[in-house]
Amino acid sequence: MGMVVHDELRSEVGRVLAAAGVGPHSRLCCALSGGVDSVSLFTLLCSLQAPFGYALSAAHVHHGLSPNADAWAAACARRCERAGVPFQLFRVTVARDHPGGLEAAAREARRAALDRVECDWLVLGHHQDDQAETVLFRLLRGAGVHGAAAMAALDRPRSARCPGRLRPLLGVRRAQILAWARAAGLRWEEDESNADERYTRNALRRQLLPAAERIFPAAVPALARAAENFREADTLLDELAALDAAACGGAPLSRSAALALGAARLGNLLRWQLRGAGALAPSRARLVEAVRQLCAAGADTPLRLVLGDRACCAYRDALWLEAAAPAPLPPAQRWHGQAALPWGQGEVVFAGAEGEGLSRVRLAAAAEVSLAPRREGMKLRLDSRRPRRSFKNLCQEAAIPAWLRARLPVLWVDGEPAWVAGIGVAAEFACAAGETGVVPRWHAAAAGADPARGVS
Numbered sequence: 001m002g003m004v005v006h007d008e009l010r011s012e013v014g015r016v017l018a019a020a021g022v023g024p025h026s027r028l029c030c031a032l033s034g035g036v037d038s039v040s041l042f043t044l045l046c047s048l049q050a051p052f053g054y055a056l057s058a059a060h061v062h063h064g065l066s067p068n069a070d071a072w073a074a075a076c077a078r079r080c081e082r083a084g085v086p087f088q089l090f091r092v093t094v095a096r097d098h099p100g101g102l103e104a105a106a107r108e109a110r111r112a113a114l115d116r117v118e119c120d121w122l123v124l125g126h127h128q129d130d131q132a133e134t135v136l137f138r139l140l141r142g143a144g145v146h147g148a149a150a151m152a153a154l155d156r157p158r159s160a161r162c163p164g165r166l167r168p169l170l171g172v173r174r175a176q177i178l179a180w181a182r183a184a185g186l187r188w189e190e191d192e193s194n195a196d197e198r199y200t201r202n203a204l205r206r207q208l209l210p211a212a213e214r215i216f217p218a219a220v221p222a223l224a225r226a227a228e229n230f231r232e233a234d235t236l237l238d239e240l241a242a243l244d245a246a247a248c249g250g251a252p253l254s255r256s257a258a259l260a261l262g263a264a265r266l267g268n269l270l271r272w273q274l275r276g277a278g279a280l281a282p283s284r285a286r287l288v289e290a291v292r293q294l295c296a297a298g299a300d301t302p303l304r305l306v307l308g309d310r311a312c313c314a315y316r317d318a319l320w321l322e323a324a325a326p327a328p329l330p331p332a333q334r335w336h337g338q339a340a341l342p343w344g345q346g347e348v349v350f351a352g353a354e355g356e357g358l359s360r361v362r363l364a365a366a367a368e369v370s371l372a373p374r375r376e377g378m379k380l381r382l383d384s385r386r387p388r389r390s391f392k393n394l395c396q397e398a399a400i401p402a403w404l405r406a407r408l409p410v411l412w413v414d415g416e417p418a419w420v421a422g423i424g425v426a427a428e429f430a431c432a433a434g435e436t437g438v439v440p441r442w443h444a445a446a447a448g449a450d451p452a453r454g455v456s
């Protein structure tokens with residue numbers, strides 16, 4: 001029996017490694033907690049090293065929370081030394097005031113530490129019972145499709161700087177690992193905090209799942225299957241979002257094209273963009289409300305809607321996400337006739353035109369032309385027959401919201417405002433009919449923008 005289980009477990013781990021393309025060029029690091037799952041995984045990875053030819057190391061995170069933390073770290077170090085496997089110890093400080101509680105804080109600190117390991121794949125000991133718990137836990141907290149997809153056996157690296165994650169035991173029951181570890185004569189550490197039912201996850205593991213299994217004996221594999229179904233749906237939603245983003249012109253999106261998608265697809269697109277930007281996931285209520293406001297607003301109404309640590313901004317036909325914290329003001333820049341100058345997340349493009357925009361002769365005669373933000377008390381005359389008007393007044397009239405005013409680019413000519421994005425050209429700098437002019441155009445957000453969507 002022992003050998004059969006041994007072979008099954010070993011071939012299951014081998015199957016996941018092969019699916020990830022692990023070979024002699026690969027560097028694997030086993031995340032070793034010292035518990036039965038990761039100790040079994042470590043042993044299996046050692047035994048598969050010869051046939052696969054990968055380089056193997058191990059890492060342990062010392063959370064400094066348990067009185068036994070030193071003993072666990074020492075046990076992991078000894079195990080690696082005996083096996084001749086390089087070992088890395090990370091000491092982390094766990095935030096005591098984390099909104100998700102101590103358990104979530106420890107997990108976050110652990111993830112951040114393990115992300116720093118220099119390897120191609122971090123290999124974790126999660127198993128099928130962990131997967132079932134995660135699905136149930138997330139559903140009970142109202143997860144969406146992405147959250148309910150729980151863990152993947154294979155997570156490709158999110159960036160070139162951090163490793164991918166492999167969970168070769170994800171399809172294996174906890175009891176099967178335990179039986180295998182006993183048969184293999186392994187020794188491991190017991191984490192006393194696993195028995196502490198004050199932690200929601202533990203209560204779910206020790207009370208809720210066993211109760212579910214009494215009524216549905218196959219509850220654990222069924223929940224794991226549900227996770228796979230959610231994962232498939234999640235992949236399709238991501239693919240739809242990528243297609244929609246491309247059809248809406250990339251970043252920034254065309255607001256009219258994005259709105260034409262309808263509320264559900266627009267919400268899916270924003271959620272996908274937020275996730276891609278590594279933003280904190282906004283609550284469903286917040287996202288639904290943002291989409292509602294976007295759909296309800298006029299096509300030309302500027303909007304800035306905070307979604308967690310990002311803000312969804314709409315101005316004219318551009319729709320983009322940016323950091324919710326106010327962006328620093330762009331520095332002043334000299335303009336010597338360049339075709340474009342960078343401005344915040346976007347740029348100001350200067351095009352030539354006849355009888356339009358700023359007079360080229362006036363600009364050429366100036367001692368200094370620069371692009372800079374507005375100044376206190378700034379006034380502008382758009383019509384030569386009318387008096388100068390305050391910037392605030394002009395912004396109100398042009399329906400430019402307060403959040404946008406500080407970052408409107410202004411072209412200063414010898415200390416005088418000659419052009420303000422979204423407002424226009426000052427009468428004294430305007431190009432006369434038949435004269436050569438310069439038309440500046442501000443693109444509020446970065447790359448790939450359709451020039452027609454600029455803000456002149």
Ligand SMILES: Nc1ncnc2c1ncn2[C@@H]1O[C@H](COP(=O)(O)OP(=O)(O)OP(=O)(O)O)[C@@H](O)[C@H]1O
Pocket residue numbers: 030031032033037038059060061062063107110123124125126130
């Ligand atoms: N202190 C640790 N040091 C290194 N690896 C760890 C540590 N704790 C857990 N791991 C790794 O994570 C796997 C899952 O552990 P556990 O189930 O305790 O964590 P979890 O909090 O449920 O998971 P996750 O961190 O993915 O949310 C372990 O099998 C092991 O590979």
